[in-house]
Amino acid sequence: MSEITFDNKEDQPWSMLAKKRLQQELERFRRQFGDQPTQAFGAVLPNDVLRTLLAEEVGAFRERIYPPLTTLGLFVGQALSPDGACQDAVARRVSERTARGQAACSLNSGPYCKARQRLPLGLIRKLALCVGQKLEQASPRAWKWRGRSITLLDGTTISMPDTVQNQSAYPQSGVQKPGLGFPLAMLVALISLSTGAVRSWTQGPCRGKHTGEQALFRTLMTNLSPGDIVLADRYYCNYFTAALLVERGVDLITRQHQRRITDFRRGQRLGRRDHRVDWIRPQRPGWMDPETYARMPERLAVRETEVAGCVLVTTFLDPEAVSALEIDALYRRRWQVEVDLRSIKAEMGMDILRAKSPAMIDKEIAACLLGYNLVCALMSRAAAVAHVLARTLSFKGTLQLLLAFEQQLRSGAGAGVRTMTAHLLGAISMLQLPIRPGRVEPHAIKRRPKNHPLLTVPRDIARATILNSRCTTS
Numbered sequence: 001m002s003e004i005t006f007d008n009k010e011d012q013p014w015s016m017l018a019k020k021r022l023q024q025e026l027e028r029f030r031r032q033f034g035d036q037p038t039q040a041f042g043a044v045l046p047n048d049v050l051r052t053l054l055a056e057e058v059g060a061f062r063e064r065i066y067p068p069l070t071t072l073g074l075f076v077g078q079a080l081s082p083d084g085a086c087q088d089a090v091a092r093r094v095s096e097r098t099a100r101g102q103a104a105c106s107l108n109s110g111p112y113c114k115a116r117q118r119l120p121l122g123l124i125r126k127l128a129l130c131v132g133q134k135l136e137q138a139s140p141r142a143w144k145w146r147g148r149s150i151t152l153l154d155g156t157t158i159s160m161p162d163t164v165q166n167q168s169a170y171p172q173s174g175v176q177k178p179g180l181g182f183p184l185a186m187l188v189a190l191i192s193l194s195t196g197a198v199r200s201w202t203q204g205p206c207r208g209k210h211t212g213e214q215a216l217f218r219t220l221m222t223n224l225s226p227g228d229i230v231l232a233d234r235y236y237c238n239y240f241t242a243a244l245l246v247e248r249g250v251d252l253i254t255r256q257h258q259r260r261i262t263d264f265r266r267g268q269r270l271g272r273r274d275h276r277v278d279w280i281r282p283q284r285p286g287w288m289d290p291e292t293y294a295r296m297p298e299r300l301a302v303r304e305t306e307v308a309g310c311v312l313v314t315t316f317l318d319p320e321a322v323s324a325l326e327i328d329a330l331y332r333r334r335w336q337v338e339v340d341l342r343s344i345k346a347e348m349g350m351d352i353l354r355a356k357s358p359a360m361i362d363k364e365i366a367a368c369l370l371g372y373n374l375v376c377a378l379m380s381r382a383a384a385v386a387h388v389l390a391r392t393l394s395f396k397g398t399l400q401l402l403l404a405f406e407q408q409l410r411s412g413a414g415a416g417v418r419t420m421t422a423h424l425l426g427a428i429s430m431l432q433l434p435i436r437p438g439r440v441e442p443h444a445i446k447r448r449p450k451n452h453p454l455l456t457v458p459r460d461i462a463r464a465t466i467l468n469s470r471c472t473t474s
Helices: 014-033 047-055 066-078 088-097 111-118 122-138 166-169 213-218 239-247 291-294 326-345 358-386 395-411 415-429 458-471
Strands: 152-158 185-191 198-205 229-232 251-255 268-271 274-280 299-307 309-315
Touching: 014 047, 014 395, 047 066, 047 122, 047 229, 047 274, 047 395, 066 088, 066 111, 066 122, 066 166, 066 358, 088 111, 088 395, 111 358, 122 185, 122 358, 152 239, 152 326, 166 229, 166 358, 185 213, 185 239, 185 326, 185 358, 198 213, 198 358, 213 239, 239 274, 239 395, 251 326, 299 326, 309 326, 309 358, 326 358, 358 395, 358 415, 395 415
Parallel strands: 152 229, 229 251
Antiparallel strands: 152 185, 185 198, 251 309, 268 274, 274 299, 299 309
16 A cells, blocks of 8 residues: 655656545546635635645545545535535545545445544644635725725634533533533634635633633734724624734624614714724733733723614724714624524534534534635635625525535546536626625524423433333333
């Protein structure tokens, strides 16, 4: 069995063949997700980037039934598929090998699961971040606000199987009894308003010190660039979040926290229900070191404005440069992050993960977000070709089309792939969402759940009780 390396040992008899096979794997991986350059967008995962990350994260590897890139392609496809089972990924691998005239591999999912465990988390995460970064850099100026990138910030919780390993890393809610709850992870993400792609993310447990949304967000601040604009809900409306963002040259628009009193009679009047005030630096919190606290200004100038009964807080201090109505229009687009998280959790099934160990949980999250970003890349390409905004296209419709084209794209070659990709992009550009301004929907469901009693004891105890009752009655 030959070994694929990333050096220049051209004198080895198998080296050229191994490199040719690696090149084929690179091309198949990119074709699987329609990563074909267009006039507006280049490849989001070029071959040189893939090769470099493989060298950094994987190193030399043997040729197997499930080499790294093939395994990653199946893993991401598994995250995008509505089935999501490992057996489905194995079946697709058998189908692919048979179509290429190779010997069919076993239908046993064990080798594939072991191949997933061998995949480095860094490879999956770096690829996902690379796609998000390239999309943001290549997005047209018309998709941004005055040429500035707008980043949506929010957090959500994710459930996972109730195993001892998962419970140790991601404990269940404290209000649930042991054995009756499920491990929960808190996910905080930075999402581009232009393309919908995830620029960065982090996750942690929902219990314990320094595990909340704001603590996780502070680890993501380094991914923001000077000139960025952050849209966040009222949970992030506090002195230290605003001060740390201002220090990085990032502007913030958020809603006023419900516990903070807004008195427009104070401060510098900028207009009707619009003023500039100074927030006083609070005492140093336990998570902040003295050096960072000393850098924070004793007074932080912010702007508070009320539009349509909603009080907004921002670091845009000049009313001549940015009016109150413009601030309100920007903040209204914050709701898009709720739609994005719904797409990730509901349409891609990341609401309830499948992995039974924390290491695989982290990889599953990264694979889901890599797949999500690759779908956003297709939407961005289609939008650029059709001269529309990427946000006007349907994520679910794009995902359905990609799954329909995936096998043909992966097994195709040359001009046939370019033709299929052009048809795919054309079809995606037709999936424009209806414009429904001011839409209001009740946060409730109509269909009633089945009338099953809730499990009030651990399942093994409930099972033993049923068996004991059967023995007693017999």
